[in-house]
Amino acid sequence: GQNIDQPTEMTATEGAIVQINCTYQTSGFNGLFWYQQHAGEAPTFLSYNVLDGLEEKGRFSSFLSRSKGYSYLLLKELQMKDSASYLCAVIDSNYQLIWGAGTKLIIKP
Amino acid sequence: DGGITQSPKYLFRKEGQNVTLSCEQNLNHDAMYWYRQDPGQGLRLIYYSQIVNDFQKGDIAEGYSVSREKKESFPLTVTSAQKNPTAFYLCASSIGVSGANVLTFGAGSRLTVL
Numbered sequence: 405g406q407n408i409d410q411p412t413e414m415t416a417t418e419g420a421i422v423q424i425n426c427t428y429q430t431s432g433f434n435g436l437f438w439y440q441q442h443a444g445e446a447p448t449f450l451s452y453n454v455l456d457g458l459e460e461k462g463r464f465s466s467f468l469s470r471s472k473g474y475s476y477l478l479l480k481e482l483q484m485k486d487s488a489s490y491l492c493a494v495i496d497s498n499y500q501l502i503w504g505a506g507t508k509l510i511i512k513p
Numbered sequence: 514d515g516g517i518t519q520s521p522k523y524l525f526r527k528e529g530q531n532v533t534l535s536c537e538q539n540l541n542h543d544a545m546y547w548y549r550q551d552p553g554q555g556l557r558l559i560y561y562s563q564i565v566n567d568f569q570k571g572d573i574a575e576g577y578s579v580s581r582e583k584k585e586s587f588p589l590t591v592t593s594a595q596k597n598p599t600a601f602y603l604c605a606s607s608i609g610v611s612g613a614n615v616l617t618f619g620a621g622s623r624l625t626v627l
Contacts, residue, residue, distance in 0.1 A: 434612070444601075444621065444623075446603070446618035447616075449616070495612040499613060500612050501612040503555030504555050505555050506555070
């Protein structure tokens with residue numbers, strides 16, 4: 405079966421750095437997305453990785469290792485508004501999206 | 514500003530009733546989707562549509578129905594046949610139906626069965 409694993413919840417301190425991991429086992433791989441979702445709101449696109457390596461976008465970076473079936477989202481200089489759920493989604497061999505359950509990130513002052 | 518509008522934000526339903534969730538987009542996207550979001554689970558695809566008057570079942574279509582009479586609109590009906598309808602429903606759209614396209618989501622509709 406197809407499976408995506410993310411930690412259920414993480415806590416970090418304002419101003420710090422946090423890394424949210426995503427491991428996947430899917431039938432094929434055609435890319436990986438990260439979305440941010442504030443409670444009760446729409447998920448919004450953060451990043452897309454299809455090649456190995458690190459993609460940096462301001463305070464947020466996303467890393468992919470296809471050989472290890474692994475990605476992480478790195479958030480720097482954490483702000484209170486970063487409190488949200490972070491969803492990992494993998495595109496399989498049929499170009500279907502497989503979603504992880506999301507990681508709820510709690511930022512403390 | 515372009516976007517997706519879902520309504521209502523909150524909806525209560527008695528058992529045995531059908532309810533319809535509205536989804537409208539002004540992004541000129543061809544593809545539209547309905548997802549269900551439950552605590553502790555990933556998003557699950559209910560239905561999707563690539564073009565007007567055509568739609569396909571997703572992973573959990575039983576108990577749901579959709580229509581796509583206009584490019585901008587993709588309403589979802591939750592029928593009485595859906596045994597566990599209490600959930601957060603998300604509508605999304607993208608330029609094309611490939612999973613490689615970025616999705617734009619609406620703000621969601623929370624349905625509670627009384």
